[in-house]
Amino acid sequence: MTEYLVRFVAGGLIVSMFAIVGDMLKPKSFGGLLGAAPSVALATLGIAVVQHGPHYAAAESWTMIYGAVALGCYSVVVCHLLMRFRLGALAATILAFVVWLAVAFGLLTGFGGAA
Structure with missing residues (x-):
């Protein structure tokens, strides 16, 4: 439960920081781009370092x-x-999802990783 609370707080703080930076940049669409994924990734990595160490x-x-x-490959294909x-949008996203799976698991298998 504590891990989820830390993730929630850390993610919220980092999302807020990225939103402020994104709001200062032009065009304004950078705010959304910087909002979610980088902050969640940073919070997750921070917790992983604390709990499991830097190698993990x-x-x-x-x-x-x-x-x-x-x-990126999925987006190009869509x-x-x-x-x-x-x-149609549904057909394109379903077909491109197959591409996403192939690329993601291909890279994971080819270069290694924790799967």
Whole structure:
């Protein structure tokens, strides 16, 4: 229970900090970009360092990087399916999810990680 409370507080503080920085930048859309994912990742890594040590947190950070690369591939595929092939949103996201899974688990398998 304490871990969830720490995550909640740390995530909230970091989200607030990123929102303030994002609000100062132009264009204003950076606020949303910086709001959630980086702050949750930092809070998770901070807790991992405290609970399991830096080596565990380093492995966890690599899996976050693999997920981010897979998300980038997913986004490109969704854009192509929506714009070039005129697929519906549901069909495009389901097909691109297969790409996300393949890339994420391919990177995890190829480069190692805690799966």
